[in-house]
Structure formats: structure tokens, C-alpha cells
Amino acid sequence: MTDYTRSTAAEIAAAIASGETTSVAVTQAHLDRIASVDSAVHAFLEVDAEGALAAARAVDDAFAAGQSLGPLAGVPIAVKDVVVTKGLTTTAGSKILQGWVPPYDATLVTRLRAAGMPILGKTNMDEFAMGSSTEHSAYGPTHNPWDLERIPGGSGGGSSAAVAAFEAPLAIGTDTGGSIRQPAAVTGTVGTKPTYGGVSRYGLIALASSLDQAGPCTRSVLDAALLHAVIGGHDVMDSTSIDAPVPPVVEAATRADVSGMKIGVIKEISGEGFQPGIKKLFDQSVQLLVDRGAEVVEVSCPSFEKGLAAYYLILPSEASSNLAKFDAMRYGLRVGPEGVDSPSAEQVMAATRDAGFGDEVKRRIILGTYALSAGYYDAYYGQAQKVRTLIARDFERAFEQADVLVTPTAPTTAFKLGEKLDDPMAMYLNDVATIPANLAGVPGMSLPNGLADEDGLPSGFQILAPAAKDERLYEVGAALEAALLAQWGGPILDKAPALAGKAGM
Amino acid sequence: MADAVVDYDEALATYDPVMGLEVHVELGTATKMFCGCATGFGAEPNTQVCPVCLGLPGALPVVNATAVESAIRIGLALNCQIAQWCRFARKNYFYPDMPKNFQTSQYDEPIAFEGYLDVELADGSTFRVDIERAHMEEDTGKSLHVGGSTGRIQGAEYSLVDYNRAGIPLIEIVTKPLVGAGERAPEVARAYVAALRDLLKALDVSDVKMEQGSMRCDANVSLMRKDADAFGTRTETKNVNSLRSVERAIRYEISRQAALLNDGHNITQETRHWHEDTGITTSGRPKSDADDYRYFPEPDLVPVAPARERVEELRTTLPEPPAQRRKRLQSDWGYSDLEMRDVINAGALELIEQTVAEGATPAAARKWWTGELARRANVEGRSVDDFGVTPAYIAELDGMVRGGRLNDSMARQVLEGVIDGEGSPTAVADARGLELVQDTGALEAAVDAVIAANGPIADKVREGKLNAAGALIGQVMKEMKGQADAAKARELILAKLTS
Numbered sequence A: 001m002t003d004y005t006r007s008t009a010a011e012i013a014a015a016i017a018s019g020e021t022t023s024v025a026v027t028q029a030h031l032d033r034i035a036s037v038d039s040a041v042h043a044f045l046e047v048d049a050e051g052a053l054a055a056a057r058a059v060d061d062a063f064a065a066g067q068s069l070g071p072l073a074g075v076p077i078a079v080k081d082v083v084v085t086k087g088l089t090t091t092a093g094s095k096i097l098q099g100w101v102p103p104y105d106a107t108l109v110t111r112l113r114a115a116g117m118p119i120l121g122k123t124n125m126d127e128f129a130m131g132s133s134t135e136h137s138a139y140g141p142t143h144n145p146w147d148l149e150r151i152p153g154g155s156g157g158g159s160s161a162a163v164a165a166f167e168a169p170l171a172i173g174t175d176t177g178g179s180i181r182q183p184a185a186v187t188g189t190v191g192t193k194p195t196y197g198g199v200s201r202y203g204l205i206a207l208a209s210s211l212d213q214a215g216p217c218t219r220s221v222l223d224a225a226l227l228h229a230v231i232g233g234h235d236v237m238d239s240t241s242i243d244a245p246v247p248p249v250v251e252a253a254t255r256a257d258v259s260g261m262k263i264g265v266i267k268e269i270s271g272e273g274f275q276p277g278i279k280k281l282f283d284q285s286v287q288l289l290v291d292r293g294a295e296v297v298e299v300s301c302p303s304f305e306k307g308l309a310a311y312y313l314i315l316p317s318e319a320s321s322n323l324a325k326f327d328a329m330r331y332g333l334r335v336g337p338e339g340v341d342s343p344s345a346e347q348v349m350a351a352t353r354d355a356g357f358g359d360e361v362k363r364r365i366i367l368g369t370y371a372l373s374a375g376y377y378d379a380y381y382g383q384a385q386k387v388r389t390l391i392a393r394d395f396e397r398a399f400e401q402a403d404v405l406v407t408p409t410a411p412t413t414a415f416k417l418g419e420k421l422d423d424p425m426a427m428y429l430n431d432v433a434t435i436p437a438n439l440a441g442v443p444g445m446s447l448p449n450g451l452a453d454e455d456g457l458p459s460g461f462q463i464l465a466p467a468a469k470d471e472r473l474y475e476v477g478a479a480l481e482a483a484l485l486a487q488w489g490g491p492i493l494d495k496a497p498a499l500a501g502k503a504g505m
Numbered sequence B: 001m002a003d004a005v006v007d008y009d010e011a012l013a014t015y016d017p018v019m020g021l022e023v024h025v026e027l028g029t030a031t032k033m034f035c036g037c038a039t040g041f042g043a044e045p046n047t048q049v050c051p052v053c054l055g056l057p058g059a060l061p062v063v064n065a066t067a068v069e070s071a072i073r074i075g076l077a078l079n080c081q082i083a084q085w086c087r088f089a090r091k092n093y094f095y096p097d098m099p100k101n102f103q104t105s106q107y108d109e110p111i112a113f114e115g116y117l118d119v120e121l122a123d124g125s126t127f128r129v130d131i132e133r134a135h136m137e138e139d140t141g142k143s144l145h146v147g148g149s150t151g152r153i154q155g156a157e158y159s160l161v162d163y164n165r166a167g168i169p170l171i172e173i174v175t176k177p178l179v180g181a182g183e184r185a186p187e188v189a190r191a192y193v194a195a196l197r198d199l200l201k202a203l204d205v206s207d208v209k210m211e212q213g214s215m216r217c218d219a220n221v222s223l224m225r226k227d228a229d230a231f232g233t234r235t236e237t238k239n240v241n242s243l244r245s246v247e248r249a250i251r252y253e254i255s256r257q258a259a260l261l262n263d264g265h266n267i268t269q270e271t272r273h274w275h276e277d278t279g280i281t282t283s284g285r286p287k288s289d290a291d292d293y294r295y296f297p298e299p300d301l302v303p304v305a306p307a308r309e310r311v312e313e314l315r316t317t318l319p320e321p322p323a324q325r326r327k328r329l330q331s332d333w334g335y336s337d338l339e340m341r342d343v344i345n346a347g348a349l350e351l352i353e354q355t356v357a358e359g360a361t362p363a364a365a366r367k368w369w370t371g372e373l374a375r376r377a378n379v380e381g382r383s384v385d386d387f388g389v390t391p392a393y394i395a396e397l398d399g400m401v402r403g404g405r406l407n408d409s410m411a412r413q414v415l416e417g418v419i420d421g422e423g424s425p426t427a428v429a430d431a432r433g434l435e436l437v438q439d440t441g442a443l444e445a446a447v448d449a450v451i452a453a454n455g456p457i458a459d460k461v462r463e464g465k466l467n468a469a470g471a472l473i474g475q476v477m478k479e480m481k482g483q484a485d486a487a488k489a490r491e492l493i494l495a496k497l498t499s
């Protein structure tokens, strides 16, 4: 009997559509896998077995009735806990939302449900998506399936770890500065951040509104394209959503042809100063693309070095405003101040925010409040917005010379849990290669390109494309993936150590 | 406790008042500013809400296109320039009625700016109020504090919040500092708010009901010593909600600030609350330029960029400006300035226009609406609107007078019947048997009898003193129990005595 937890989403969908298996069987297999390994991985904050199986049954009934359904019908999926799900607890990894059950679905969740995709549960994340290691979750860290002592990347470590640990074939992540791509890199999975506005933000608990973007976490480039096509497209509930059809991502992933394409290597982020094994794998990947007919050009993006600084002004500024609604009055946690008989609303708010927000969140709220305050706005937020414009211009110039740009996704492989917790700056540096895409709104993808020599841990290869040209990520990604699979003789996740499973694998 | 005040005229002898008026107007759109919730007034609390206007985590705003068009029309009617491109901003502060703890508003990029409104004063002169800006924002919810004696939060056991109003579109219209109004400052303020109300009503963008809070005025007042060249420190009296209060509150602030300045004190920059019952303002929250709302462009909304062609299209939908319309109607109707002012003060312009449209003469329409009906409304402390008297009824009444069926005093009786709910003028006249006697034989007999009985008066008329005929007409009316046609009686008397 086939173990569908090891299959890609495309394979699962085909097996369900052909009657070889059922959505209930596949969903149950994943629920079993979660029960078996998640105590070690802690990818999930909430598992909704009942809801997932009910959705699976509905798909099976629809197939039995001869209905034709979408290309991912019946394939179960996990959703990052920053995305609101009606009737299913949503906390954004924060204590302040402990037990909050939203009365509505995010638009992308509505689309998943309409596509017949059972929702397995909600995945762990850094609190309000602030972090690069999933250690800032109020509910404890997620562990990297490659080495349980290591971080799974952040902020969406739960989604990528669930996919890497075969607990879910697909997951939804959100990427504000690299939170889909960076965890994908350190867990050996594929992660795409679509063009800003390509997937509706309606129902995403906002971190930084102008940077946030939801996207797919998968084990193959084709799966990412299929999921992208399900969740993408215009939404009247999000005025920043792009009013145009989803780019032809599935066609591009199927075609996988880079002959004649110009691949731009960004001089400033081409592996200098990165972990040697990562630099080596990056160069090898570029060569594989050349072997398949691509042309390599070197491009310069001098403003990128200011990107990190700009990002860490814009993000906290917007976050400080977005998080102001958590005031203990209408939903979520409410804590009374100690030793006060009849506390004022302000005292309750202060006590709740003190108890409900973690250190990293408090740090960024204070930073953002300061950066927006009168007299400092121009020096900080205003300057950061100018840098943002410069970075967008760098991209424009670079895309005049190349069809796509490539970089290593993260400077290092997964570091040890706790290793950088006391050094926020070192932590922030993890996103140095991914942040420019968020600042400029362009799409990006990370796919696994090997295991670093020095530690045998996964490395990620980042592809960036011009805004609204998401299909190029899939064209190049699928071509590189095919070359790498041929080299490895199978998926890279097959090389990961088996997780000690109660159910036994 | 009331502050010391000085006599208003004394204050004006020393100081020039400077005013800034901020008027908030709720737009009468069917749905809210950033979501599809209904905006109806008076619904059960929290029944017109959704994730967006409740500010639930994850919810996003989408701009109401109708509200933007209303804002543009208001801007155009106020002679403003319309921004080619503007953005919403977040105004960050904590407020219990505000679900997101920031208000989505416009800050340095208003949709309309640099306009003016000419305001007519009681003496017929015009004062130009310069408009700095008109911008869009969302309203907040409403709190109800339960358990205290005052209805305020202090002493309350708990508070209830109704978010039905949260997210209703607001336009805030801000004037430039108004200088040079002198002692007429309170009158100018009142006239401006009234003119704005008329304009918004004519634009059909709001129900502009001050008593329901759909139009509210914040009045900034400062005093400048006559020989000074810089503005003084201002206070902001919040949420004044009637025309009369606008005038009174500003008058009070002028007297209060003058008393402080005369005693060598400084004015504290603060918000103040107006108390309708006692006619004073009291200190609210200190307000300083350091109030830090941490404005930044709203990242959840795309900029608003109204197409020029659309703006010009909207310009063609503007109604005739109320002041211009009044001038036109006055000339059409042939009213004197005094008569026109009476009409406006009685708020009868629309009624008269409709009555004339129904066929009444402008003179009769004015006479009834500003005369008998206004008088009775005043006596009974009611509003003319409550009488159930329609313009069509008044036109019907006028037709009966002109057609010779009723004389003036009979028409008054008929109108009373209409007000008392006895039906249309014709129905009332029929029921009460009111009709001028058309039988010339009966009239002639009455005239002969009166001449015979009043020899000395008849002689005066014969000598050419025609005014004396009036007394005879009165006698004829009396003889015929009021049902005679006075004009015909006069004609007959003169024919018999002077031919």
C-alpha cells in the first residue's frame, strides 16, 4: 500500500481523482503521522482531525457523485496560525490571542475550502510572525526535522517543518521578510512568496501590511504552482490585491525550460560572507542552470545593503499600529493588574499586554512607536521608505539585464535552538537575502539545492522575478529541481534522518 | 464651576477674536466607509457590524467609492481644489469606542483643499469663510456608561459599546483661521454652520441632523489683543450640536478668555465641553501640539486617484448654490429684502417653492407659511412640519380665495380646520358651510339696508371721502355673517353713492 505521506500533492490529487485512494484515507494518514511525530517536531499548534476528515468525506462524496473538482481536491493542507480560520483557534503564536476562535475565514482559506482541501490544523510560528527561528512562539519552538536540536527557520517554521516531516503535503506560510523562503531553505522544502498583492491578505493577522504576503510551502515546485493557483487572484476584500488573473504558474512549472534565459547573479548577495558549503552549492546550482541553456550575467544592487535597516524600521512601525487593537477589551486574553481592586481600562490593557506579548513583540512595538513619533518620522520611517524606493529601482535596473535574479536564500544552514536568542541582530541577519523582495514587492522562491558539506544540512536557492511575473520562478525552479533530482536520484527529504515515530514508519 | 467672564462688548473693545471651525458630517451613504455594513440610524446595538468595522484581527478596509464621490462633490461645492492623488493615513491613539485603536483618516493629503464659502449675515452683508481642507475619515462607536448618576464613565459600574456607528463615513471640513469678524464672530460662526448645513442638504450627501449627531462642530477660539500681531492661545470646544449653541459657546469663550487675559492669566490650550443647560464651557483634556498621533500612510489601502473627467462630471451634478438660489427665488417672487429674510428665518423657503409650484401666488404662499402657520406653530410650540399641512393644501386654499369662494377670514377658518385634521381645504369649507354668498340680490339688499341705517357715513362717501366706505363694508359683512364678498360689496356701495 502506498504511503501517501511521502507523495507530492500532485501525486495525491491524481490518486484521489483516479479512485486509487480517497481523501479520507490520505487525510487520516497525515493525521496519523502528526500523532506519531509532532510531539517531537511541534509543527502544529492545533490539529483539527474532525474538521479535516469531514472536508475529506465531502470531497470523496463529490467524486463519487461524478463531480469534477479542482486540481488539488482532496489534498490535505496545514495553515500557518497567523491566518484566521472560522471555528478553528487562531493565535498567531501569541498568548494574547490564546483560545481565540475567529468568526470568519481568511479569503485564502475560503479558497482552500472551495477547492476541496481538508485543513489539518494550524502551524506554529514566531509570535505575530516576528522572528527567524520559530523560537519566539508563545507555545514553544518548532524543531527542524533534519536535526531536532536545530531551528526550522522563521517565522513560519511550523509550516515548513510540517511539510518536511511529512505531516502535511502542503502548507500555507506568510512571508514578510523571508518567513516562507528562509524556513524552506533550512528544512529542504520549497517556499514561494508571490508578488505583493498576488494572494489576498484578507484574514492574515497583519504584521507589516505593506510587506506581508501569503504563499505555498511544499516539497516540489509543481506543488507550489498548483497551490499558488488555488489561493491566488484578485479579492475585493483586499484593496491592495492585484486585479489580474494569476500568472500561468502551473504551465511554467510543467514546462521547466530555461534555455535562452538570462539568470542574474546579484553581486552583493552572491554568497560572499555566507557559510562556505552554502556558497559552494549556490555556484553549483547556477552551473546546472547554465548546463540547461541559461546565460549568466552579474548584476549590481547597491541599495540592498541598506535593506535590512529599512526593513527593521518599516516593519516595527506598521506592526506597532497593527498590534494596537490587542487591548484586552473585545477578544483574546484579559489580565487584571495585581493588587488593584477596581482597575481602569488602561490598567487592564497594560497588564494584559505585559502578560500577553513576548519580548520580541514588545521590542518591536517600542521600536515602531519611536520611529513613527513626531520629530522622528522623517529621520526613520520617511528615510526607510526612500531606501525602499531605491531598492525597487535596483530591481528595475537588474531586471533590464536579467529575466530572473538568484541568490542563496539564507546565509547559514539551520543553527541550534537558543544559539542566537540573545542576539537579535545576528538573528535579523538571517533574512538579509530575502528582505529586498518584500521591500520591493517582487516575487521570490526558495528551493532546496543540496546539503552543505560542513554539516549535511539543507541549503536553499533563491530565485527572484519582476512583479507579476511569478511564472518565471516556477520555470527556473522546476528546471533546477529536475537537474538536482537527477543528480540526487530522488527527493532531498529522503536523505533526512527518520523521525522516531510512535506509529513506526 | 463657572469661570469668571467679562461683558461681551467690553471683551470686544480690547480683543479681536480668531476662530477656527471644524465641522464633522456623517455622509448618508448606504454602507460604511470601509466595509459593506449598513449605516441606518437607531438599529439595535451591534447589529450593523462585521470583521472589518469591528477591527477583528486579519480584517482589511476597502474604500467606499460613493463616499469618495460625495467628498469630491462637497469639495467642489466649497470651491475647493480636488486632489489628483491622495492617501488615507492612520491616526494612532487609544480610544474605547475605536475598534482598531487607530482611526483611518486623511492627514497631509486631503481629498479637497483651498476653498471658500460665502456666508450671508443678518444685515445682508457677506462674510467669506476660507476653507483649508475637507477630508474623509471614519466615525467611532458609541459608549454607554451604566450605573453612575451622571452617565459619564466616572462612577459607572460598567460600560457598553455599540459599534454600529464605527466606520460610518465622515467628512471633516476645516476652516482657515477666521479673522476680522470682530463682534460678529459668533454670528459668523452660526451663519457658516447654517450655510454649510444648507449646502450639504442641497447636495443630498447627509441628513445633517445636528441633534442626532450627524453634523457636529468643534469651535476653536482665541483672542488677539487689538495691537498684537500674533494669534493668542486657543481652546477647542468639542461637539457643539446646534446652531444656537455654536453662537452661544463662542460668545461665552470670548467673554471667558477676555476675563483671564485681563487678569494677566494665560489661556490654557485644551479641549472644552459645552453645556447647553448652563450656557458655559468647562475644561476637558489638555491639548498640546505634542499630541502625537504617529500618522503614517495607511498601508492597507491603495491611494485614491479620482480621474479628472469624473471630477468634472461630478461638478455638473452640483445643485445651484443655496445663496444664489435664494437670490433667484427672491427676484422670481418679487419679495422685498425684508420679506425674504422673514421667509428664510422661518425656514419656509422650500415650502413656499413647492406651494408656488402647486399653483399658489408667491405672495399668498409667503403670507400663509410665514403668517398664520408660523404664528400658530409658535403659539403651540410645535413645528410647522407637524401640522400635516402640505404645499398642495395651501395652493388649494389660495385658489379658493382667488376664485372668490372664500374671503380672507373664511380662509383662516378653513386653515384651522385643516390643521385640526378635518381634511383638505375644500373638505373643511364644505363641512363648515363656508362659502361667500354669490347671490347679488341678497348683497344688494344688505347694502341698501346699511346705507339707509348709516346716513351720516353714507354722506361722507357721497362727499368724496371714499375711505369711509370701509365702515359700511364692515356693516354689510356683519349683516351677512361674514359670508359676503368684500370686494363686491365695496363696488356696490361706491356705485350707489358716487355715481
Ligand SMILES: [Zn+2]
Pocket (backbone or CB within 6 Å): B032, B035, B036, B037, B048, B049, B050, B051, B052, B053, B054, B167
Ligand atoms: Zn462592517
